[in-house]
Amino acid sequence: MGKGATLAIEIKQDAREPVFLALSRAIIAEIERGRLKPGDPLPGTRALSKNLTLNRNTVDAAYHELTMQGWLVAEPSRGTFVAGDLPDFGRESALTEPADADGQNVRTHRQKLNISDGLPDARIAPTVPLGRAFRKALTSPPFLKSAYGDPRGCLILRKALSQYLKDERGLTLGADDMLIARGSQMALYLAASAIAEPGSAIAVETPGYPLAWAAFRAAGARVVGVPVDGGGISLKSLERIAEREDRLRAVYVTPHHQYPTAVTLGAGRRLRLLDLARRHRLTIIEDDYDHEYRFAGHPVLPLAARADRSAPVIYVGSLSKILAPGIRVGYAMAPPEVLRRMSDRREAVDRQGDVFLELALSELIADGTLRRHVRKARRVYLARRNHLAALLAKHLSHVSEFVLPAGGLAIWLRLNPGLSAEAWAVNAADLGLSLLPGVHFSLGPARAPEAFRLGFASLDESELAKAVRLIAKSVPGA
Numbered sequence: 001m002g003k004g005a006t007l008a009i010e011i012k013q014d015a016r017e018p019v020f021l022a023l024s025r026a027i028i029a030e031i032e033r034g035r036l037k038p039g040d041p042l043p044g045t046r047a048l049s050k051n052l053t054l055n056r057n058t059v060d061a062a063y064h065e066l067t068m069q070g071w072l073v074a075e076p077s078r079g080t081f082v083a084g085d086l087p088d089f090g091r092e093s094a095l096t097e098p099a100d101a102d103g104q105n106v107r108t109h110r111q112k113l114n115i116s117d118g119l120p121d122a123r124i125a126p127t128v129p130l131g132r133a134f135r136k137a138l139t140s141p142p143f144l145k146s147a148y149g150d151p152r153g154c155l156i157l158r159k160a161l162s163q164y165l166k167d168e169r170g171l172t173l174g175a176d177d178m179l180i181a182r183g184s185q186m187a188l189y190l191a192a193s194a195i196a197e198p199g200s201a202i203a204v205e206t207p208g209y210p211l212a213w214a215a216f217r218a219a220g221a222r223v224v225g226v227p228v229d230g231g232g233i234s235l236k237s238l239e240r241i242a243e244r245e246d247r248l249r250a251v252y253v254t255p256h257h258q259y260p261t262a263v264t265l266g267a268g269r270r271l272r273l274l275d276l277a278r279r280h281r282l283t284i285i286e287d288d289y290d291h292e293y294r295f296a297g298h299p300v301l302p303l304a305a306r307a308d309r310s311a312p313v314i315y316v317g318s319l320s321k322i323l324a325p326g327i328r329v330g331y332a333m334a335p336p337e338v339l340r341r342m343s344d345r346r347e348a349v350d351r352q353g354d355v356f357l358e359l360a361l362s363e364l365i366a367d368g369t370l371r372r373h374v375r376k377a378r379r380v381y382l383a384r385r386n387h388l389a390a391l392l393a394k395h396l397s398h399v400s401e402f403v404l405p406a407g408g409l410a411i412w413l414r415l416n417p418g419l420s421a422e423a424w425a426v427n428a429a430d431l432g433l434s435l436l437p438g439v440h441f442s443l444g445p446a447r448a449p450e451a452f453r454l455g456f457a458s459l460d461e462s463e464l465a466k467a468v469r470l471i472a473k474s475v476p477g478a
């Protein structure tokens with residue numbers, strides 16, 4: 001809002017509710033549709049009451065109510081503002097629900113609503129401190145020296161990240177055990193190229209993460225699928241594969257939140273996995289891509305955090321789910337010899353990391369911005385998880401089921417027998433909604449699960465509601 005502007009606003013009043021509540025709802029609606037943005041000033045109560053021909057006490061009461069709910073903040077002697085920690089709902093790509101009163105227009109609308117596989121919402125990323133950190137990085141000595149540095153990445157970021165991982169995830173490895181990569185994607189490729197000679201195999205979860213399979217294949221490895229059940233990777237199947245495949249070198253797992261089912265690998269299976277890896281001399285590649293988002297139960301530490309190091313673990317993580325996937329910073333922690341090979345290979349294709357970005361990110365970790373952002377993101381995404389779960393229970397329980405995930409950024413929605421996720425996704429695409437069906441995560445078409453992975457973090461509550469309405473409209477055969 002411009003300085004000194006007043007607020008023309010339509011109040012839809014219901015005779016049964018007090019006027020201040022109707023005004024509160026109207027202001028929330030303006031925030032949600034992006035007209036009022038985080039940090040925007042609201043008109044003074046005198047001006048607004050005059051403008052809307054309301055009693056000043058009514059406006060006071062509405063502001064008070066919205067301040068209590070966290071939509072507004074009152075700053076003494078400055079005025080009342082839209083809370084700064086809300087997402088900016090008014091981004092350019094406003095999502096359009098088809099004008100479907102008559103059911104005709106839906107195929108003509110072009111803007112797509114995309115349910116991701118679990119992306120964060122870059123709209124809430126700490127862009128102001130990040131901008132400040134970028135400016136500072138540009139004038140900092142390591143950047144101005146403009147020399148080539150360590151292919152493992154800037155020491156200052158490796159120190160900051162390894163300290164963060166020690167505090168938050170119980171990892172005791174240090175800066176020398178870490179390599180910064182352009183996203184965990186590069187780290188996965190380097191890991192495979194460091195441990196698997198051409199033709200050797202890496203066991204992977206199925207359903208699982210296709211981009212990891214692509215990285216392993218690009219490094220010359222074969223991938224062998226291990227089925228996943230309601231408790232995560234099947235260790236019986238892995239044991240059989242390890243006995244049969246004498247060129248099996250590694251197993252790739254997502255134990256914290258299995259991708260795509262979101263299941264957490266329990267303590268028993270973790271111990272059996274470590275034991276199996278030790279007996280068959282396998283390296284465990286642990287992809288802990290969205291560790292921060294744990295909403296229930298006790299913290300579960302990574303396999304790499306255990307005291308007993310009898311089975312080697314390459315631990316891979318990323319800032320993509322904390323900040324945004326456009327910030328290409330991931331990392332790996334590995335035993336010294338493996339890390340050296342990874343570093344040599346990295347140097348061969350990309351002499352060093354992005355010093356400017358790495359310095360800026362180390363600043364965000366050092367000044368506490370990253371941790372604060374994680375706390376805020378966890379709060380926002382928990383509300384979105386609960387909102388999506390409530391919508392699914394209300395609108396889709398007759399055709400599907402899900403287990404509320406204790407963590408992660410997606411719900412795995414399993415369809416009732418006889419329903420095809422692919423056919424459903426095609427119908428949804430016709431309505432402008434893109435959805436990821438189970439086949440997308442399946443190593444062999446024979447075992448494709450009839451399910452959807454529904455990422456909830458990148459959509460706000462009204463976008464989630466639109467998405468679920470469109471999913472419900474696209475049930476095959478309905």
Ligand SMILES: Cc1ncc(COP(=O)(O)O)c(C=O)c1O
Pocket residue numbers: 182183184185186209254259287289317318319320325329330
């Ligand atoms: C299983 C898994 N691992 C890793 C990543 C992160 O990839 P990157 O760090 O390359 O952005 C993702 C992102 O979607 C993921 O789903």
